[in-house]
Every structure is written in C-alpha cells, then in structure tokens.
Amino acid sequence: MIRFDRVAKRYPPGIDALSTLSFEMAAGEILVVSGHSGAGKSTLIKLIAAIEQPTSGAVLVGGRNVGGLARSALPFLRRRLGLVLQDQKLLFDRSVFENVMLPLAITGFPPKEATQRVRAALDKVGLAAREKALPIALSGGEQQRLAIARAVVSRPALLLADEPTAHLDAETATDVARIFHEFHRAGVTVLIATYDGQLFPEARTLRLDHGHLVP
Numbered sequence: 001m002i003r004f005d006r007v008a009k010r011y012p013p014g015i016d017a018l019s020t021l022s023f024e025m026a027a028g029e030i031l032v033v034s035g036h037s038g039a040g041k042s043t044l045i046k047l048i049a050a051i052e053q054p055t056s057g058a059v060l061v062g063g064r065n066v067g068g069l070a071r072s073a074l075p076f077l078r079r080r081l082g083l084v085l086q087d088q089k090l091l092f093d094r095s096v097f098e099n100v101m102l103p104l105a106i107t108g109f110p111p112k113e114a115t116q117r118v119r120a121a122l123d124k125v126g127l128a129a130r131e132k133a134l135p136i137a138l139s140g141g142e143q144q145r146l147a148i149a150r151a152v153v154s155r156p157a158l159l160l161a162d163e164p165t166a167h168l169d170a171e172t173a174t175d176v177a178r179i180f181h182e183f184h185r186a187g188v189t190v191l192i193a194t195y196d197g198q199l200f201p202e203a204r205t206l207r208l209d210h211g212h213l214v215p
C-alpha cells in the first residue's frame, strides 16, 4: 500500500526533515510513526498525501509514485486517502452533519446515498446524536471524532492521521485511539503519527529520530 524508497526531504534553507528513509506498509496494516517533536512525522504524512514533494527517493502509494504526480492527478489520490491533519479546520458555521457531508458534496455524490453515508460515518465515531450541533458545541474529543468521520465518509482504503490525540485528556485520547483500531479491524489501512504510541497497542511502530529510522 505504501512504500518509501530512500526518501529524503529537505526544507529551505537546509533542514533535513527526513534522511534516506525506507519502509513498507501492507494493505490492512495499522502502523504508528512515533518520535519526538521535529522527528519528521508530519513530513512523512505530507509526503504520502502529496502535500509535500520528496527532495530525493520515491514515495509509492498503491503502486503509484506520488512524488511525481501531476497536479491534475491529485484529486484522484486524495479521494483514496482519509486525512486527519493538525491544521485541517472544521467549518464552525456549519453543523456536524454538514461538515461530514462536505467531501461528498464536492464530488457530486447522489444526495440520498450521501445522507446515508454521513449518518453511517457519524454512527461509527459515536456522534450520531449530535448531527445538528455546531462544532463549537462539541468537546475536544468530539471535534476530533468529527474530523475522523469527515475523513472516512468517502470510504478511503487508507486513513492517515497526524497527532489525532494531541491536546486530549488520557481517557478521551484512549477513546479516539479505539476508533482508529475499529476502522483497522473493518479492513482500512491506518497510519498514525503520534508522540504517544502506547495508545495504539495493536499497531506496528516505526520510530523516527531527527529524520532517521531508529532500528
């Protein structure tokens, strides 16, 4: 599903975020990328989503080199990915339901099936009863679960999350981690960048240290 082949990423003016990183992830796996702040975890996720391009090496997702993807091919990749990113904001003037509907509305999904999909996604993250609420009325954990529902509503084969349990108390973080495990058990390939790998006991762990894989 994912293959990094000697991937390096250097940001201007010369910060090496990742150095000759190679690893593979099979379809159906759950993988945690852990490491200190600045280790390169976010960069790894952004390379998979083609938000950043590698300086050298190849990033393959489903057999395609996403580092070299033409701009026109990006929507094709993004529809296959569910992204829960740190800087991805919810729409605070729209209801919970509308926030999850948005990705389907953009792709012109038939409304009736879209409504069923949104309700199924909200149900899976435990927000079925909150569909009319505005995000501002949700707790931190509920907002994070809303972001997960929005990421999975297109039924992506691959779910990527960057620090999905940051700023949550221990109990709420455990709840959110459990949701990722449930998607994994349902057949979704799940990759999570987190400083707290212990929250994901079923996952294989890759540890990064200053852009290098810790053996």
Ligand code: ADP
Pocket (backbone or CB within 6 Å): 011, 012, 013, 015, 016, 017, 035, 036, 037, 038, 039, 040, 041, 042, 043, 044
């Ligand atoms: P992590 O997610 O593990 O905290 P990051 O991938 O965010 O690590 O960052 C790795 C390194 O790359 C850090 O030194 C960070 O400061 C640097 N970095 C990340 N993004 C940028 C950017 N857009 N421009 C310059 N440096 C960056």
Ligand code: ADP
Pocket (backbone or CB within 6 Å): 116, 117, 118, 120, 121, 122, 124, 152, 153, 154, 155, 156, 157, 186, 187, 188
């Ligand atoms: P339903 O048929 O009621 O939609 P599913 O179990 O097939 O029930 O899926 C429920 C929801 O789970 C989907 O609408 C979607 O939001 C989410 N989901 C995300 N990725 C997947 C996946 N790969 N397989 C199944 N469900 C997924």
